[in-house]
Amino acid sequence: MQDDSIIKVKNVNFHYGDFKALTDINMDFEKSRVTALIGPSGCGKSTLLRLLNRMNDLIDGTRVEGEVLFEDKNIYDSNVDPVEIRRRIGMVFQKPNPFPKSIFNNIIYGPRLLGVTGKGDLRDLAEQSLRQAVLWDEVKDILGQSAMMLSGGQQQRLCIARALAMKPDVLLMDEPTSALDPISTAKIEELIEGLKKHYTIIIVTHNMQQAARISDYTGFFYLGKLIEYNLTEKLFTTPDVKQTEDYITGRFG
Amino acid sequence: MSTIQMISEEEVIRSPSHRKAISNMKWRYLKQNLFLGVVRLSALIIAVSLGGFLFYIFVNGIGAISWDFLTLPPRDSMTKGGIMPAILGTFYLTTGAIIIALPLGVLSAVYLSEYAKQGPVVRIIRIGVNCLAGVPSIVFGLFGLGLFVVFLQFGSCILSGALTLGFLILPTIIGASEEALKAVPQTFREASLALGVSRWQTIFRIVLPNALPGILTGSILGVGRAAGETAPIMFTAAAFFTAKLPASIFDEVMALPYHIYVLATAGTHIEQTRPIQYGTALVLIALVLGIDLIAIIIRSYMRKKKGW
Numbered sequence: 001m002q003d004d005s006i007i008k009v010k011n012v013n014f015h016y017g018d019f020k021a022l023t024d025i026n027m028d029f030e031k032s033r034v035t036a037l038i039g040p041s042g043c044g045k046s047t048l049l050r051l052l053n054r055m056n057d058l059i060d061g062t063r064v065e066g067e068v069l070f071e072d073k074n075i076y077d078s079n080v081d082p083v084e085i086r087r088r089i090g091m092v093f094q095k096p097n098p099f100p101k102s103i104f105n106n107i108i109y110g111p112r113l114l115g116v117t118g119k120g121d122l123r124d125l126a127e128q129s130l131r132q133a134v135l136w137d138e139v140k141d142i143l144g145q146s147a148m149m150l151s152g153g154q155q156q157r158l159c160i161a162r163a164l165a166m167k168p169d170v171l172l173m174d175e176p177t178s179a180l181d182p183i184s185t186a187k188i189e190e191l192i193e194g195l196k197k198h199y200t201i202i203i204v205t206h207n208m209q210q211a212a213r214i215s216d217y218t219g220f221f222y223l224g225k226l227i228e229y230n231l232t233e234k235l236f237t238t239p240d241v242k243q244t245e246d247y248i249t250g251r252f253g
Numbered sequence: 254m255s256t257i258q259m260i261s262e263e264e265v266i267r268s269p270s271h272r273k274a275i276s277n278m279k280w281r282y283l284k285q286n287l288f289l290g291v292v293r294l295s296a297l298i299i300a301v302s303l304g305g306f307l308f309y310i311f312v313n314g315i316g317a318i319s320w321d322f323l324t325l326p327p328r329d330s331m332t333k334g335g336i337m338p339a340i341l342g343t344f345y346l347t348t349g350a351i352i353i354a355l356p357l358g359v360l361s362a363v364y365l366s367e368y369a370k371q372g373p374v375v376r377i378i379r380i381g382v383n384c385l386a387g388v389p390s391i392v393f394g395l396f397g398l399g400l401f402v403v404f405l406q407f408g409s410c411i412l413s414g415a416l417t418l419g420f421l422i423l424p425t426i427i428g429a430s431e432e433a434l435k436a437v438p439q440t441f442r443e444a445s446l447a448l449g450v451s452r453w454q455t456i457f458r459i460v461l462p463n464a465l466p467g468i469l470t471g472s473i474l475g476v477g478r479a480a481g482e483t484a485p486i487m488f489t490a491a492a493f494f495t496a497k498l499p500a501s502i503f504d505e506v507m508a509l510p511y512h513i514y515v516l517a518t519a520g521t522h523i524e525q526t527r528p529i530q531y532g533t534a535l536v537l538i539a540l541v542l543g544i545d546l547i548a549i550i551i552r553s554y555m556r557k558k559k560g561w
Contacts, residue, residue: 060370
């Protein structure tokens, strides 16, 4: 999977102050595939995810070593604008975080600041994004209402639609279903399946069944190290590393 | 179950330490009631003294209040007539102060809590702001006299007074704004930044609008304070008496607090003007309480509206 990689993580170490959160990570993410990152709490999987769109920049006292190549350019080069990176690499968070605005204004918030104008264009974009996030049928008549009125599952799909409206190449998802009920979770898993034709998706999850169901590749992290990175089918049936087997069979973590 | 020893209730109560605890209960209740009494008394003293003070001003001042009192200028060496120029002057000064201090204060707060790297520099600025809040208002008055009236040669006028009052309420506005900015959930900022929206757009489109109710409330309370201040304006803006109303921001004005001060201490007819003094004090208090009421209404209205 060398040539199809859209993101390549090379020899990355990451520190929060004195605490070393990631050690020597090497990992390539293939285009138009779903890659899952699993591991026990505090293993560094979310930290790695937030490194990929420079969200960790926002935390004081962090330090990155190594390279993260996005389309063969290091996103940590000093001449790279993190704003542009974040536009092309979207993110969905653990807790749904819509803005206290209308559903419609949530979607077009980013595109409008990017310079997309014209009522028709913005409406089309909103509809398209909401359809991709499988939310359109539920909200098409209430686009002017506050996004805060929606259920948690609907809010999370709205956040996905909001990220998609920026036309990113990659979508990062940080435990997107951990705050949701099983039915909402199923809906989101379904929509991820539909999205992977056009987007590269990297998802952090606590739920191993979820990783097994939706991903093509899975990386297992433990104590800040990438223990095993493999085809999902292989990792969950015949893992190469003993630690992985222990984790997926529930012997620790 | 094998490792946990089950103890019957009777055994617990019969244990010596527990019996002792029960006999202590009376003493504990006594202490509790004593403490509650002290707390209630403190609250009562505050409420009664505030109520008594307001009642006293009201009873003594209400007789002076009339339509003419509110709409006419003073006459006969200020022993008769109204206080309209002073009401208007106070209005101009406080409006001017907020026009000057609100943008400056909000932008400083944005810098301190959103932009600046938290470190020694920011800590020093914060200490500075807190010290500014503790500076006596007469010092602000002298500062205004030195800087605006004398050095910048604005003279004693609305502009000098508004600038001085603006600096006086600046710490209040910065403090209120910082609190309001901190109350905006971090998740809103993350959501916006993760979309590839720049930092300043995030601040102006998401953070500030959501912080606005808190900023306004705090600022209005600051204005209430400015409206009642005498010392900062006595050298910078307030006139002992002017018959004409100000034509520009470079004119002197009368102001309510200074008017009270003048009538009560510096006039030649201190006894004759007593009713007017009380009447003016009542108007000033009503004005300040009215401003505070507006702040409270805005806050409760916005609180109901916001979705988080």
